[in-house]
Amino acid sequence: MYYTDKLLQFPVRVEKPSPIFAKALQQAIGGVEGEIRVCLQYFFQGWGARGDSKYRDLLLNTATEEIAHIEMLATAVALNLENAPLSLKEDVAADAAGGSVLNGMDMRHVLSTSLAALPTDANGVPFDCSHVYASGNLAADMFANITAEATGRKLAFSLWNMTDDPGMKEMLSYLIARDTFHQNQFMAVVDELGGLQANLPVPNSIPPEAELQEFSYQQLGFNRDGSPPPQGRWSAGPSPDGKGEFTSRPMEPLGGEPNLAPPRPGGGAQTQQMAASDNGGGLLHKAAEAVKDSLS
Amino acid sequence: MYYTDKLLQFPVRVEKPSPIFAKALQQAIGGVEGEIRVCLQYFFQGWGARGDSKYRDLLLNTATEEIAHIEMLATAVALNLENAPLSLKEDVAADAAGGSVLNGMDMRHVLSTSLAALPTDANGVPFDCSHVYASGNLAADMFANITAEATGRKLAFSLWNMTDDPGMKEMLSYLIARDTFHQNQFMAVVDELGGLQANLPVPNSIPPEAELQEFSYQQLGFNRDGSPPPQGRWSAGPSPDGKGEFTSRPMEPLGGEPNLAPPRPGGGAQTQQMAASDNGGGLLHKAAEAVKDSLS
Amino acid sequence: MYYTDKLLQFPVRVEKPSPIFAKALQQAIGGVEGEIRVCLQYFFQGWGARGDSKYRDLLLNTATEEIAHIEMLATAVALNLENAPLSLKEDVAADAAGGSVLNGMDMRHVLSTSLAALPTDANGVPFDCSHVYASGNLAADMFANITAEATGRKLAFSLWNMTDDPGMKEMLSYLIARDTFHQNQFMAVVDELGGLQANLPVPNSIPPEAELQEFSYQQLGFNRDGSPPPQGRWSAGPSPDGKGEFTSRPMEPLGGEPNLAPPRPGGGAQTQQMAASDNGGGLLHKAAEAVKDSLS
Amino acid sequence: MYYTDKLLQFPVRVEKPSPIFAKALQQAIGGVEGEIRVCLQYFFQGWGARGDSKYRDLLLNTATEEIAHIEMLATAVALNLENAPLSLKEDVAADAAGGSVLNGMDMRHVLSTSLAALPTDANGVPFDCSHVYASGNLAADMFANITAEATGRKLAFSLWNMTDDPGMKEMLSYLIARDTFHQNQFMAVVDELGGLQANLPVPNSIPPEAELQEFSYQQLGFNRDGSPPPQGRWSAGPSPDGKGEFTSRPMEPLGGEPNLAPPRPGGGAQTQQMAASDNGGGLLHKAAEAVKDSLS
Amino acid sequence: MYYTDKLLQFPVRVEKPSPIFAKALQQAIGGVEGEIRVCLQYFFQGWGARGDSKYRDLLLNTATEEIAHIEMLATAVALNLENAPLSLKEDVAADAAGGSVLNGMDMRHVLSTSLAALPTDANGVPFDCSHVYASGNLAADMFANITAEATGRKLAFSLWNMTDDPGMKEMLSYLIARDTFHQNQFMAVVDELGGLQANLPVPNSIPPEAELQEFSYQQLGFNRDGSPPPQGRWSAGPSPDGKGEFTSRPMEPLGGEPNLAPPRPGGGAQTQQMAASDNGGGLLHKAAEAVKDSLS
Amino acid sequence: MYYTDKLLQFPVRVEKPSPIFAKALQQAIGGVEGEIRVCLQYFFQGWGARGDSKYRDLLLNTATEEIAHIEMLATAVALNLENAPLSLKEDVAADAAGGSVLNGMDMRHVLSTSLAALPTDANGVPFDCSHVYASGNLAADMFANITAEATGRKLAFSLWNMTDDPGMKEMLSYLIARDTFHQNQFMAVVDELGGLQANLPVPNSIPPEAELQEFSYQQLGFNRDGSPPPQGRWSAGPSPDGKGEFTSRPMEPLGGEPNLAPPRPGGGAQTQQMAASDNGGGLLHKAAEAVKDSLS
Incomplete structure (x- = not known):
């Protein structure tokens, strides 16, 4: 069971709201490298964990932290949107150079949410849960988690690099640090399970x-x-x-040419395919001719 | 550029065709642990690789092998379908116990492909390319690849375990061996790049x-x-x-309560939300009353 | 920020594990009527809530409960899978009538998760976050939530009706009760905001x-x-x-026939389309003839 | 069965074509708040309606109106695209400030459709029919419909607010009015069915x-x-x-800690997970050591 | 604008309801070869048609017919579900051989719709509108339509072959005939536009x-x-x-090896990638050693 | 089995890198008209081909060419990104008019790939394999392929038209030529099978x-x-x-009004629906009243 205290894990401050940066931040919420993904991934790994319950607890502990990270980023998106243009006119007024804010922002931040975050990536593609890797094999899951934290840390760094808002830079440097820890944490699980040699190739239980x-x-x-x-x-x-x-x-091929049976009647192939198969390819032309003849 | 010789990398034999097993095999073609995924993942990692071209070549070499694996599995699916029932009547004739073949097979193998493989998983969900992880960071990509080969090897073993067709078992044991090699290959790249300590935390170029x-x-x-x-x-x-x-x-929270600005006029919120924000929550009831009054 | 105590909100007991029922339960986890959806929906509504913070708190409180519901259902799926067949042989042994368990279960429960829940629906379709409705308009969101709880309660009842396992029936009757409360809770928010007349048509702030x-x-x-x-x-x-x-x-139409401009050169239409547009439809045949002539 | 007269339900005029606004309008066609969604939702609710056929007829009547709304919006998109730049050069010529039109428009309007509407949202994400809510429960469906009309009306207002083209504003104000009616219509169905108390909690047929x-x-x-x-x-x-x-x-938890069985042999877990489960977590380290020993 | 008369285009009779066949019929509703696809495809082609308005009218006329086809199939699904088991117990009672109906049917027909059709395919995958091909090029669209009608006719025949219910066979033989007509109709458009030679290669307007x-x-x-x-x-x-x-x-390659620039600082690559690029691949080992040294 | 030589099929040169054009090029990689689609479509058609093996070989030969086309386009995207802005500051520095490059480019080219191609379309929507049409009917597949090559050629021409980079124009004019050949090739297969009359209506094997x-x-x-x-x-x-x-x-309707059975108890409908069905619609009001009475 889960509880909340309504407080942010780390301060979220935005000095210069930027709807363009709000769009970029979406990648860290709903992108494949983002926080919804790791949150649900660790939850499903934990809820399905079989074996020593210590790892289940570790996964649920980390998943619980990740909810707070989505919360931080959703708050950051909302704060970056607070001066977003609501109309083409407002946009041009704010930027004489041609309305480039509305061009670059995610229009759904105006159209669909009234200036709040979406569970989508930077291109507005909704997160889909096929990215929740939870294989039931603890070592495979640890590598999946290290991967997620590595791409997540790369993403957070690209975002840190993109902005020069001090509040945003600070929040991102906190998330970068947490990704450092989580990479190390999941590698430490591999260590505790005996290290790389004891665990590779995964699964190590194949006879x-x-x-x-x-x-x-x-x-x-x-x-x-x-x-x-x-x-x-x-x-x-x-x-x-x-x-x-x-x-x-x-490599040289060890198998021959694949040899599939001819199409079965009633399966909806062309008659020429069936004729060719029955009689060998050489008779194809004849079969096609026969079909043609029957039409004239 | 790419070439073919029309031969299979390894023999694909099916002694006892099983449409149910054909459905299971689909997971290894179009599932997130499957061969389309690794094939495209290594291709995109290779085509976008920056730095020492040796790794680009290694990735493209492996991607090229993976096409042959999809080919083997697609052939295996087609061969397993060759006695599939095309009608409810045929199904019952083959299995007096109630048509369980048609129940358990992927109906699209009859309806959509005329007894051939689909680029979907075991539940008929089409593969989507958001699963092609190619971050531009070589170490992150190596962990992604080890993960893919680990879950792929787990899947191949589950399939090996599910069937008792000797041809299928042999093909799967070949794929299991290749997954062993590929896990080792990608870990060897990490080794060559200096090992875990030189590469963690990923990216190692963050200032x-x-x-x-x-x-x-x-x-x-x-x-x-x-x-x-x-x-x-x-x-x-x-x-x-x-x-x-x-x-x-x-952990104790380091940030306070998030504090978003009130909804802006023209944004499409309810008037009560705007009233509450302008005046403080205490006035909400009054605002709602006013709206109510204006209706009577 | 969020916390956990590793305990279930309500007991989850399975007396007669059924992999078929495990598949059905997936709809309540990753279906559009399911718990991942309401959990993320209330979170995103809360994190983006503007106006009186009371509603933000209420939404986050409810979202936090919903995590525990996913947890209960994921546990229920895992327990229902504990006797699932891992092979066609095992399946037939367990059920002489033709392996109907493997036919009816979600094969990915064996192939992808090692007998644990997936974030997918009963057909294995992954949940995608486009279903997280969070419009920024409090009344619209309340109706979305009542809808979600109504279809969720209908689903829980269908599941209750489908099984005769007493542990599962009890768990589902608890979830049905919670859905009753949540429907009432969200309607009570509408009441507190002045009732239906004060809030309809939504948004009530349109000039x-x-x-x-x-x-x-x-x-x-x-x-x-x-x-x-x-x-x-x-x-x-x-x-x-x-x-x-x-x-x-x-109704009689108030608008005339739509009248689009002809295709522009360089846009990739057929020349006949451009000719017809330039000269009026009557000349089309002539234009086509001209094209034909130029080929001979 | 259905019929057409090729006329628009309401005039669609565009005085100042704007490819940027064409992109925004897409949300009302293929977005989750859009017209394809309500059209198909009412059709599927109607085609599956069981009980008094009056409601089936009402739903099909409304669905038939919604086709005309998609038609109006698709026409509006095409008209807004008629001056869209087909090349980077043309774009810069039209806008000395840096080609911002091409930046902000949906490029697929040039690349994929030759200046016509797509069945996608404002970010180019195709509509998917999982958003067609048709539960078979009439009250649940009414709430789903009120929700759809509420978010649709919010969206239409945001679009009205964004543009200053008088033709577009008029068309949108017509759609806003229709959404007002449809919200009232579906709430009137609830009234006719006995009102909120007779219908809540939905379904009201749960024993x-x-x-x-x-x-x-x-x-x-x-x-x-x-x-x-x-x-x-x-x-x-x-x-x-x-x-x-x-x-x-x-709330205090009513259930204990979940307790899943250990991984089964042949399921593809790590040996350490099985060892830990068989022997209790305390023996894990020993098991890992044993694996490690066997390697040296 | 569109109208309805609430009558079916062709009689829909089911003598022996079969939930399994209901699942198969779903492919003709929401599959990529199905009726939602052609309906929306012809609508979007028509609404975006530029050039002679005759083709716009033809497309809208055909789209309007296709709504009636979805309606017929949705009715057929509902009628086939009328004896579907609502519980595992009911299922076993109806079929002593092990509950194979529930195994083979689409569980969402019970869980999500109360025995009515879904806008999904036979595997429960929702239709997504990326399959609506409407290129703005009339000839390309005609080939897309012939393809759709060809795969649709193949599917209808597979369904006709699968069932032995006379009502279903008759309905399907009507749909097969309509697909014959529509293939001919769209090829006749190509003829009217001057035939294959006048139209190939598509587009014929490329300079x-x-x-x-x-x-x-x-x-x-x-x-x-x-x-x-x-x-x-x-x-x-x-x-x-x-x-x-x-x-x-x-074919022999005409291009050389691709040559991408090294990763840029701040982009999130590994330092080894940058080192290798700057200095040539030969120095990689040295760079990795340096990183390693700096750790000790 | 497949092989590579690491060389490009045709030179890929970019003189004036443009991140905006890189985004447009994505449509030709991961769009529905793009190269991943044709590559996988021809592979799956070939691997599932039944009948004369000549067509299998032809399809695999063409699929193998298409890999090289994806490779060319992925290289083109990477080269167009080499001067892309990594930060808002860099963007403004490069373009005083307001950072329009970052606005118009695909941000995931910076955030997710470090300046390389993605398997997505121009809007960042990932390619999904439901677009791989492989029906098992050779004629249907040929029409699907002509369609794909027609929309692909239209897309390549739109891209050719959009850019004025000579290297890009040359590469695209090569791809346009190949699409001309492939359209002709697939129509030549229809010819060899006896021409249009011998093959229409597809399938020609329906009794x-x-x-x-x-x-x-x-x-x-x-x-x-x-x-x-x-x-x-x-x-x-x-x-x-x-x-x-x-x-x-x-057309006049040939079928009557559809007549579905009333909702079954236990299915989760509203009681009013069941009452109305049992007693006829006229009694609905009475039933609703009764429900209402029972509440007071």
């Missing part, structure tokens, strides 16, 4: 008979001319999971 | 003034009763990025 | 010059034969908003 | 045993400090549905 | 300088081994547009 | 008993006043498929 192991540490090359693929740490030497030795070679 | 560093290694607790958050590797000791020392404490 | 008032209380009929449209409370007598008197009449 | 009635009129508080939730019309006195008396109290 | 014509009739081969691509009517002889002569050859 | 043939060549009119529908090539004379003679007449 040997389910894996064609001769292909597990082999870099395959797909250069047209059969030249070796790009060489590096991944082409030779021990694999990071500590369980194999890298090799590298150009 | 110190952009981060409120006192909050960067601090576990914050959101328990209602102020008790400490779940303790572990992340609450004390050196952080995995090697740049800080973990501490842990319950 | 008279923005409305062609002769059409504001007129039922228009669109029967082909010009007969009167369906009569009722809405065709005569005072309007519910207390501001007009209903009339009713068949 | 008493399906509801834990002690929680049906109880405001629950989720303040962290246990202080009372925001007081108002909803905390004391008779409920608007006339069936209860409001009370108010802070 | 010669906008096309690198040496590549316009050249089949390019992408076989890995440089062997010729599949030969046929398209590799030699006159092109169907009557404007060229086909040739065929293997 | 006569599945079609109510009296309606197959009949233009139906839906004018309100019963006047004839728009006359043309489609109203009289032989049909393009060579199998019928066109006639034309106003």
Whole structure:
């Protein structure tokens, strides 16, 4: 169960409201790198967590923090919109150079919300929950979370860089710090579970008979001319999971041409497809001719 | 530029076609853990890669392999559908127990494709390209790729476990092996870039003034009763990025109550909202009364 | 800011786990009538609320309760999945009648989550945040909320009716009661704002010059034969908003035929479209002939 | 069955074409508050209506009107685009201040439609039919419709406010009037069905045993400090549905901690999760160590 | 403007209601091959049509017919659902073989609509209006319409084949006939515009300088081994547009390797990417070492 | 299986980078008329092709070319972004007229990708794979492909027209030429299959008993006043498929009013709906009164 105290986790101040920056901030709310995503991701990972309940608690603790981050950003969007133009006339009045504010802002901030945040990204695309990665595998989820915090931190930095409003810069530098912590937190879970070698390849519970192991540490090359693929740490030497030795070679196909059965009657294909299949491709022209004949 | 030889990377054999399993296989084609996703993700990461071109080449090499994986799975779906019922009558004939094949299969395999694969997941939800993570930050992208290969390998194992068709089991065990390699490959890139400590927190190019560093290694607790958050590797000791020392404490709000300006005239709010804002909440009832009076 | 105590708002017990019912429950999590929707809707309404802060607090209080409802339902899904078949073989073993469990369950509960809830509806369609209605107009938002609670209560009742597990029935009857309260709560806000007449038509802040008032209380009929449209409370007598008197009449068009300019050169239309527009439709055939001639 | 006469319901005139305003108008076509939505919503409610056919007829009558509204708006978009720049050069020529028209317009109006409307919102997001609410419960549907007409009227007013083209202002003031009527019409249906008390809580056909009635009129508080939730019309006195008396109290959890079974073998979790579950969390470290040992 | 008479275009009779078939019918309502799509597609093509108004009228006439087709199918879905099980118990009672009806039907038909149609496809995926193709080019739109009617007719035939209910078979055979007409109608428009040669390639208004014509009739081969691509009517002889002569050859790349600038400071890339770019790839290892050193 | 050589199919040069044009180019990558769509469409058509394998090979050959087109466009986007402003300050510095670059560009090019392409359209809407049309019917697929190449060529021409960068103009004129070839190629397949008459109506394998043939060549009119529908090539004379003679007449409904059963108890409708249904509409008021009475 959850509780609130109506206070912000960190101060949200806007000195120079900018509807353009409000649009940019939306990416951190409803973008795939944003806070709705991490919030719901950690909640669903936590609610579905099986195994040691410590990790469930950690995930719910972090998810609960993330609600406060959405709240901070939604407040920041609303404050940045407080001088937004409500009409083309107002826009031109504010900016003799041609109404560029209305051009650059998210019009739905005027049309749909009356100057408040939307659960969408910077292009107005609504967040959709297919981005909530919660696989039931704790290690896979930790990598998903580190990824989310890494792209989130990159985004927060791009926003920090974009604005020169001191209040906004401060709020973003707080969020950057929290993303630093969360990256470290989720990597620390991997450490506590035994580290990279104990956990890779994920899942580490796949029995040997389910894996064609001769292909597990082999870099395959797909250069047209059969030249070796790009060489590096991944082409030779021990694999990071500590369980194999890298090799590298150009790939040649191991399977033949796929061979599908002809279309079945009643399936809605063209008759020519069925004729060709029944008789071999050589008879196609004849079949088509027959169809043509029957029309004249 | 790209080339083909029309051959499968690995044999695709189906001994006992199962339209139900065809539906399950769709998750590996068009699901968020599936092959269209990794294929396009590596392509877009490669095409947008800035910096050492070796990584661009590696990403495009891997993306090119993934096309062949979609091809294998699409072939597997088509082969599993070859005895699918085209009508309710046919279904009941095949299964006296009540037409359970048609119930469990993806009907669009009959209605929309004439017994071939769709670029959708196991529930028929089409893949959408918002899942193509390509941040321009090489380390963030590597974590995204390890995540994709980890959830993909989990999925392939679940499919391996679900079927007892030997051809399908063999194909899946090949894909499991490739996912093992790709997890190792992308972790090897991190190694080559200096390892976890050199790369965390991602991005590692954020200048110190952009981060409120006192909050960067601090576990914050959101328990209602102020008790400490779940303790572990992340609450004390050196952080995995090697740049800080973990501490842990319950969080108290640092910001006050958010304070938005009243609705502006012309914005489409209710008059009561504007009245309340102008005069303070205490006057709300009076405002509402006035509106009411004006109606009688 | 938000807090948690890791406890469920109400007990979640499952006596007879049913993966089919787990699928049905998903509608109450990620469906458009579900709990993610109301949770985010009340949060975004609250975070963007302008005017008397009492309503902001009420909305955030209710949103905070809704997190706990998602949590209950996610737990219920996980518990219903605990005996789900992981393979076609296991499925047939459990149900000699043909593997109907695997047919009817959401396969992603096995393939993607390892037996836990997804943020999707009963058909596996992910929730998307375009359903978060937060207009900035308090009355409009209240009607949106009553709607959400009405369809949510209808859904909870359909689920209650579908299952005969006593634990599930009890949990659902609790949620039904909460939906009763929330419908009343949001209607009480309308009351406090002066009632229906003070608030309709929404927004009540539109100035008279923005409305062609002769059409504001007129039922228009669109029967082909010009007969009167369906009569009722809405065709005569005072309007519910207390501001007009209903009339009713068949509609005849007030505007003429739309008249768009011809396609501009460089816009990518067919030449015949441009010719026809320049010269009048009568010349079209000639223009087409000319094109044809120029080819021979 | 349906018929047309090719005439507009109301005149659509544009004196000063504005591609920027064309973009804004899109919200009224394909936005969630727009006309495609209400049109399809009333059609699907009507086509599925069970009970007195009068309401079916009323819904289809209104849906038929809404087609004409989409038509008016699509015409308005096309007319506003007739001077849109087709190239960056043309754009700069028209506006020496830097090509702000092309910046602010929807580029797909040039790229995808050759200067005509799209079935998308102001941000180019296509309308999706999950927004068609048709629950089968007449009262729930009426509230959904009032909501749609309320947000639609707010949107039409914001558009009226944004433009100073007299033709556009007149068209919008007509649509505002129609939204006034439709709000009243749908509320009149509720009246005819017995009014709010006869219909709330929706559905009014839920039997008493399906509801834990002690929680049906109880405001629950989720303040962290246990202080009372925001007081108002909803905390004391008779409920608007006339069936209860409001009370108010802070919530304490009634359920315990959720307790999920450990991950099953073959499900793709990490071995550490299974070990921890089997043996209790205390043994986790040991399990991880064992995995680690097995690698060296 | 539009009108209705509340009558069905063609009788809709269901003798043996089947919730499974109701699910299949959904594809013809909300699938990409379905009736909502063609209805909206013809409306938007008509409302945006520039040039001879005859085609606008033809498109609106056809769109108006399509509303009646959605209506017929929505009615058919509702009638097929009239004996659907509302509970697991009812389901098992009706079908001792294990509740296969509830398994195979769309649960949202019970949960969300109370036994009526949804604007979704057979998998419950809502129709989204990105499928409304209306390019502003009349010939392109005609091909889009022929495609839609071709896939729609294939779908109607698959449905006809699936059911053995005589009422449903008759309704579907009517829709199949209408799709025959509409394919012919749209091809007749192409004929009236001068036929294939006058219209291909679409658009036929592109000036010669906008096309690198040496590549316009050249089949390019992408076989890995440089062997010729599949030969046929398209590799030699006159092109169907009557404007060229086909040739065929293997493709070799005409462009070099892409060469993107290094990441800019402040963009959020890893420092190693910037170092590598500045100094050439050879220095990467050194850069990574430096980062590593600075940590110790 | 697939291979690469890392070279571009055609040179991609940008002389005057324009972030605004980068946004426009996105439509050709991730728009419904774009290259991801055709690439995946031809792949899925090829992988599912049944019948003469020549067409499978042709489709895969073309799909393989399309990857190179996405690559060219993604490179073009990245090159156009190389001088994009990373901050509001930088934007204003570059353009004294008010920061119009940042206004007009896709902000996600800065926020999400660090100046590289996204798999989205010009409005930032991600491509979704429901647009991959692959019906299993070869003729239907050919028309879908001609449509895609026609709208794609129209788009490429609009882009060619929009820019005056010579490198971009050249690249686009190459793509325009390829679209000319592909339109011809797919029409040549129709020719090889016997031409239009042999293939229309699609599918040509539907048996006569599945079609109510009296309606197959009949233009139906839906004018309100019963006047004839728009006359043309489609109203009289032989049909393009060579199998019928066109006639034309106003439509009158052939079906009666739809008649759905009343709502079932337990389905969640309002009691008034059930009452009205049981007793006939006339008793509705009485039923509503009864409900009302029971409340007082």
